[in-house]
Amino acid sequence: MDVPLISHGDQAIFPEFAASEIGDISIRSAKAGDVHGMSALINHYASSNVMLARGPQYLFQHLQDYIVATAKLKNDGSNKEYVVGCAALNVLWADLAEVRSLAVHPSCQHNGLGAKIVKQLIERCASLEIPRVFCFTLVDKFFAGCGFEPFSRELLPPIVWAECSKCPKFYHCDEISMIYEVLQK
Numbered sequence: 001m002d003v004p005l006i007s008h009g010d011q012a013i014f015p016e017f018a019a020s021e022i023g024d025i026s027i028r029s030a031k032a033g034d035v036h037g038m039s040a041l042i043n044h045y046a047s048s049n050v051m052l053a054r055g056p057q058y059l060f061q062h063l064q065d066y067i068v069a070t071a072k073l074k075n076d077g078s079n080k081e082y083v084v085g086c087a088a089l090n091v092l093w094a095d096l097a098e099v100r101s102l103a104v105h106p107s108c109q110h111n112g113l114g115a116k117i118v119k120q121l122i123e124r125c126a127s128l129e130i131p132r133v134f135c136f137t138l139v140d141k142f143f144a145g146c147g148f149e150p151f152s153r154e155l156l157p158p159i160v161w162a163e164c165s166k167c168p169k170f171y172h173c174d175e176i177s178m179i180y181e182v183l184q185k
């Protein structure tokens with residue numbers, strides 16, 4: 001049997017393109033082939049400390065949590081699909097899920113894509129019959145626009161702190177906790 005090898009040739013290069021070059025954008029569940037693009041997008045922002053970095057192992061192991069927004073470039077002969085947005089719904093318990101890794105490519109921002117991605121995650125949460133979803137964020141105005149409200153993180157169950165304790169920001173967290181009551185809306 002062939003032993004699967006890690007390909008050191010795999011690359012997660014952040015794609016540079018202007019808004020005018022981007023074709024129609026669609027949102028779907030993430031696939032294995034999206035991981036390098038997701039990693040490039042997330043780590044583009046993680047490098048300026050606005051979100052947590054995610055490497056390929058984490059993304060493959062949590063692939064089913066993720067949705068991606070993808071687009072082809074106009075006038076691009078290669079027909080390549082680029083990941084221009086992503087986010088994950090991480091189920092923590094029977095009554096609680098978390099939005100993680102939300103990112104929209106800079107050239108696709110302020111067009112409602114971030115809000116559409118969050119709406120799809122909320123719908124996913126509702127279909128799983130999970131009554132509330134929260135996030136830790138620095139963009140509280142964006143999440144407020146999506147219907148989230150600030151709440152005290154002390155109310156979160158210990159399972160959340162287990163995840164928080166893995167975070168490099170654990171001792172000096174500057175993120176705001178926000179919650180959305182899925183089944184009340």
Ligand SMILES: CC(C)(COP(=O)(O)OP(=O)(O)OC[C@H]1O[C@@H](n2cnc3c(N)ncnc32)[C@H](O)[C@@H]1OP(=O)(O)O)[C@@H](O)C(=O)NCCC(=O)NCCS
Nearest residue numbers: 045102103104109110111112113114115137139141142145
């Ligand atoms: C936050 C982010 C996902 C928003 O994506 P987007 O596609 O631009 O969002 P939308 O167009 O749906 O925004 C809707 C509204 O939310 C607000 N908003 C959007 N981005 C915002 C930001 N960075 N800060 C504050 N408010 C913001 C605005 O009111 C916006 O309306 P406007 O474009 O008319 O001003 C995007 O800015 C991003 O990827 N940021 C870097 C990574 C990040 O911070 N992720 C969140 C981790 S929790």
